Amino acid sequence: MLTTLSRIIKYGLQAFWRNGPQSTATVAILFLVLLGFTGLLVFNSVTNIILMDIQDKIDISVYFKIDAPEDSILDVQRSLDSLSEVKSTEYISRDQALKIFKIQHQNDQTISQSIEELDINPLSASLNIRAKELKDYSTIASYLDKEQFTSIIDKVSYTENVNVIDRLKSIKNNVEQGGFILLIFMSIVAALIIFNTIRLAIFSNREELGIMRLVGASNFFIRGPYLLEGIIYGFIGSVMSIILTSILVYYTAPHFNVLISNGDVWVYFKARFFTLFLYELIFGIGLGVLSSYFAVRKYLKI
């Protein structure tokens, strides 16, 4: 058994080496297909990072009437915190708002002076609310619309941001759905191309398969080297495509980083490198072996 296995390995490597042009062509096609497949995976992730980042920047603010008592505002905050849609709330009191305003305009003499001249603080207290999901903003907005709050709430910024939120929501949905469909489609195309390429390679060896049968080789002995070749195709194709993907991501990351407030696409890619490589190996080798298995089976019936 061990001798048979070592012979199968020897023949697989030998066939891969001696059928140089054919092996190169098969590996090249596998490489290109896997590159497309990985490219799409990476593109999907990067788009998601960017969208998540934009989503993080979105919040709605509730501005309270100047005479609204702080206790009532804190009651509103507590009731908002108890909602399942709310991720976080931040209370900014009138004094804090003034402080922030002053810092923001410290270089603007006119504004600083006019603020100093005022006796009262003209700014209202506010609550900044972040929702867990984009779709939750409308629920929160309608919650704040309730009659019990109208006496203390001056305005809710949702109505101003609703267009941006809706647009982002639809972009996100489209990217998620489109990416998923494209990925499935690409996987099927990749599988078909790889299967056909290997089938053609084995088709050109069909006479050899017949000769091996005639000399008395068992199916296992005939099939083994082809399965090994499938593994080699998948392995080399995956390694080459992950290397090229890494290079591409490394050089294009700065362009994407501009779109993200904090974080680096390259760092994100590095953290997921092995998972991605593993997926590629499973996909590449799996397809290589399965294609070889089914392509050879046809010629083992003599």
Next chain:
Amino acid sequence: MIIFQNVTKNYKVDNHETIALNDASLHIHQKEFVSLVGKSGAGKSTIIKLLIGEERPSKGKVIIGSYNVNKLKSNELPYLRRKIGVIFQDFRLLANKTAYENVAFALEVAGRTPQEIKEFAPQALDMVGLGDKMKNFPRELSGGEKQRVAIARAMINHPDVLIADEPTGNLDPVNTSEIIKLLLKINKLGTTVLLATHNKEIVNGLNKRVISLEDGRIIRDEEEGKYILV
């Protein structure tokens, strides 16, 4: 020992039935040298395909030694084929393997050890006079040399039977006579030889048993026969 008992083989093509072999019975003893003669389509190749299990008979029984070929399962066929050496008109060598590797392959599939392979494969190539061309690929060999590699491969596992299907069809007269001499030598060493051919000169020069086929029927079976076909 080869036995055909009332063997019929039909092929169905487009609902039209052709009879390739019609109720053929024959008995070939061990160490015999038998020529199978007949025109193309007479049934020679069908007999060979039935012997090596490439086809199953529609009716009747095919027996080689201890094997009942009809009843062999697909995974048992390799064992039968290691007991039969076969050579063909088109040589059927593995194009990507050298002469040595082609011969060694037959030993490897039979599970021989590396030491045995290193010993036997060069011996077999020496026997057919190709000791100096072991490292050549088939494309670097002449027709006669390719056929000799095929013979070395066929004989390497010491088969009980050597089947030669038009082995000289692609060869010039000099190579033809050398191949026939080689087959006679192999037969003398104790292997049953079944030679399918339509080369009249070869058959008439052999003075061995001749089985003549016509339209799928055995029409003549003579010891020390001649090639007599209209």
